[in-house]
Amino acid sequence: MNFRELVDLFISASVVFIAFSFQYLISFNYKMTTAYLLATITAFVFHELAHRNVARSKGVFAAYKAWYFGLLISLLLSIASRGSIVFVVPGAVEIYMPIYIPSIESSIAVAGPLTNAIISLICIPLTKIHGVSVYASVVGYVNSFLAFFNLLPIPPLDGYKVIRHDITKWVFAMALSIASLIFYWFFE
Template sequence: MSKYHFSIEEVKHIALATIALAFAFSLILNSDAIFGSFFIESYKLSYFTNALIAVGLAFILHELAHKFVAQKKGLWAEFRAWPMGLVMAVALAVFTRGGFVFAAPGATMISGKRSPLGYSLSHINLKDMGVIGISGPVVNVILTAIALPFAAMGFQLAIVTAQVNAWLAIFNMIPFAMLDGAKVWQWSKPLWMGFFALCVGMFAITLMV
């Protein structure tokens, strides 16, 4: 069997998290139009579909990067949605009137290498965790860079894609709790500082287009 594989449960969790995050981003990206009047009447399906395309690309590829890098190292890796994270993603977007997205509706769970009895919880060294951790934000930075030239030409979907990817990179690089940034910080603080500065710079550029 290929070392790169998915379970049905994982696919369900990815789909649920993607939909929740897309809805949250649709509120942020269209906050003036949505919260300027009665919410239900002003919300348009196009807001969600544009966000779903951008978030689907950004979020799924982000998590796949974690998964495939971990599996390449012989580790077990599957995405699991976090119920509280799903609620917070949507609730904070609504309660802040489109001011903030909690971009952690779940995470790729990782455990040790396969033993005759199954997957163990053996120690995973800091470098491996750091490399796995930074792989997701690296994908988001690359996607931001690809989208920016088209965003500068005024393509709305490219603008949304650039902003979503840049925000996912910044948020996930915060060195706190289960976020990717905590793993990178523990592995290499200089690398974390340099890459986080790059993420902030990319996000600033997306706000100018």
């Protein structure tokens, strides 16, 4: 990872963390602040690194690039609403394929949401363990929501890139994300 990419990822992750945890930061709720720090790392950072690593494993150039205007809007909205409105648009892994191959694009696109869905499923049994249940619940819910949202088949979201080339892959990933989201909404 080059220095510019590392800086972009760090700044993006910091803004995502602040946006999601702002209400807890200003109320000095360290437990929930820590939970959202873990959620930011597992949901946002792992999501983007999954895209990047799968792309590179397929021989495709990939690098994370922050969208600073989107980050500014995200930060200002969170601060202005005192954390009650969270909408983050941090950036994305940009890929470059000299020869466009749809199956490779769909594999790269599904990697991020699938990583989130798997993390959210791993957190389910952890929500029943005293001492880690709050952290597991926040991490699991944020990951399940991010997986579901990113799998919506709407451009430029990952779901659109997956469904147009491999509907089976999309159905599998969406089913995992919905199953975990249902757990966090109704059973947690």
